Amino acid sequence: MYIPNSAYRIQLRNGTTFQEAANAISYLKDLGIDAVSVSSPFRSAQIGEGILTATDPTELDRQLGAESGFVQLDSELASAGMHLIVDLNPNQMSATHENAWWFDVLEWGVSATYANHFDIDWARPITLPVLDRPINEEVDAGKIQISFDRKNASLVMSYGGQFYPLAPSSYRMALQSVRNRTAMQSNEAASEATPSTSTSFHTDLLAAFARADIADRLDIASALNAIASDPGEVTALMSLQHWTLVESEGASEPINYRHSAGSKLTVGLRIEDPDVFGDFHDVPLSLLDRTQVRGFRVNDIDGLADPAEYTGRLREEIGEDAFVVTDKILLGGEKYSEDWRVNGTAGYEFISTAADLFVDHAGLSKLEHKYEHELEPRSDQSGDYRHAKSNILHRTFPDELETLVRLLAKLRPPHAEEFLLRRAIAELIVELPIYRTYLKDGTLPAFYRDTLQRTVMQLAGRDGQTVDMTETQAFIARVLGAEDAHSHPETASSFRVRFQQLTAAVMAQAIQKSYRYARGPIALDELMLNSSPTLDPIEAFHEKMIERASAVPSGLLSTTFSHATKFGEDARMRLLALSEAPGSWARAVDGWRQRQACNLAMIEDVVVPDPKTEWLIYQTLAAIWPVALRLDDxxxxxxxxxELVAFMVRAIRESEKQSFWTGVNKPYEQAVINYLDRLLAAKSFLSDFVETMKPFWLAGALNSFAQTVLKLTVPGVPVIYSGAEAWDLFVSPSLGRRSVNFEDLKNQLANAEQSPLDLLLEDWESGGVKQRLVKSHLQARQARHALFSEGAYIPLKASGEQADHIVAFYRKFEDQYAMIAVPRLCFDMLKPFNRPFLPLPEWEKTSLLVPGELRGLTFRHVMTDKAFTLQSRLPLAEVLREFPVVTLVSELHGGVTS
Structure with a gap:
């Protein structure tokens, strides 16, 4: 089986084409990367906020360079001996005219060639919620057009830049007032057209219009314009279509196709159908045989009807040698699913694992108390995930909820009142602490059964919860677990699938579009991070890594780029350092807020920004401020x-405190922007801010060194997000669109390799030292691939004064070894210094206990190249003398270790 040694993540589009990626390969090769992971290379569209959906999975994206550009990238990869991992997005496609499959469905309806490809309720025409106002008003405003579209060779109705094909059966009405030859030929072709002859129909139609003289075309255009200007005519024509346009908000007709949470301009695929699976994967799978593509990353996996069935079928198609991971996010104690037949996940769980190790839980508790009880002691919990999930469910998926109510009613629950059923389903979805449940071999695994039962019990314990509600929710849990035989097994199955898909969509949107104002004093505003105290964070880390080594040794390890995170990897490490000096940070924020009180505004008796928004402003500024930035720059x-304004506007909208994406509060946002502008114009504040933050930034940099080393040495395949081999001090909304200058990175790496380590540490602000750290460890991985891909993970014990401030372990494969030790919670040690280097006197009385099998072996320091022959104890002051993190590898002699 192909398992990459490391991967480098490149987001295509937004200025990054196949050619741009190809130009970066020589640099990535020098860095030590052996696989490139890219977002979907197939024709796609950006739909909504950060949603990339396929428009044609059978064609390489023309905007990226199409076949010519892809061949250049593939050639560069082949020359460098590197491979490609590409994204697959099999759950959704764009519901726009760019999607030929969707266009076909809109044109021909239930009899269309691709009608079965999408998750649509065909009981009525497809409801398209695209109008800003009622159809009559849009017609009167001239927003509706009807015309012959040459590109699609169809008569279309257009609105807002999108085209909706008229059904051929409606051509006669559309052209009834036109008596010329072209109209007659068009009507004749349309009357004979069928879905199976669609291609020839459009060819004939295009030829008829191409042959038509200008007078004929003008007559047709005039007739179509007349219809488009008459609300009654437009409504009559639309009644003959397989679709209907309705208002995007408050439409009376329910949406009858599955869509994503982020946009209703997406449509769910029925990828569980073998024909749909084949059509969607035909070209991606063919790349495995002909190019450097060696694997796939499957996105939106929890939106599928049956993830295990999908991944199993994918594995059967691609064989055992290909590399496959999913973007599954594990929550609430979930374990890796063995029956998915994949290498693992995209690695987002490592973000929370590392954060739990580098956060001071006692300090975090103090910050949470300050944040929750002092800033706004009577504030609501609008930022809580349950509140966010409830809003998303009722605002974005009301039609899906009603479908579940109808299905549940057919299963004869103990109580049949529609209102009770709706509330019972909604409460379960909101309370469920994971994305979804899964059946295995027709039954619910113990973890998911227990999670459901625990959720029902938690709801039962709420004040005011009735016996009827509890009994109904317990019944739903049994349906989800397939515990009872039902007289309508197909209905029960449909309920399970749609419930699982809906809970996944709601949770994904709640994480991506919500900020935990109620419990978010630092970077732990991300649901996947564990903000609850861990009795022994070091032991917990070891346990998780031992589990990884056993369960998913070839899964990815990510510290950056997740739609569930708000901060780049180094920005997050800075924020975790705030927990180490909670009093200093809280006092600083209080002082800044007091001095900036004159910049607060009042909007309808509301203080703007509110205290928690102020806190978020200072917190974010602390996270993203470039250390080398001068105050006169x-x-x-x-x-x-x-960067800060874009982040705060997004945060305000997503938090639902004062505005929401569907109801923006512009005056509130502008008042926050005004506050920011005055803050950044106040040189006295900026000077005090920078001076206050220096020790936190030093501790954050050390945290980043430690996190980077862990990612590069623990079980799994490390992923470097483009540009994050240097400092990643960004907020996540910018991740997909910030450009990376690979030429600058290449030059900086060359300088970093030639510079002495002590000078690199002096110049740590540039990020060169992190680049060298990454390259040194990637080279060590390449030289010892089996050690890091298959080796055992064995914790090491430390003894002495700083034992709680060091995380150590070793990797073992046959006669190869690597010993790793990284510091944690070192804010107080670093405070007097101006570079992220540990003061040696602090470590004089702390050692690592060396196990017997390592004693007498000679190891070499990955960063300093200094040799160490291990005895029973390894004094940490000795190995930390030149660099603040330790990776020792046993020496290689002729391909074997000493």
């Missing part, structure tokens, strides 16, 4: 301001 300050 107006261009740099302006760039920082742009």
């Amino acid at each position: 107006d261009t740099g300050i302006a760039s920082l301001r742009e």
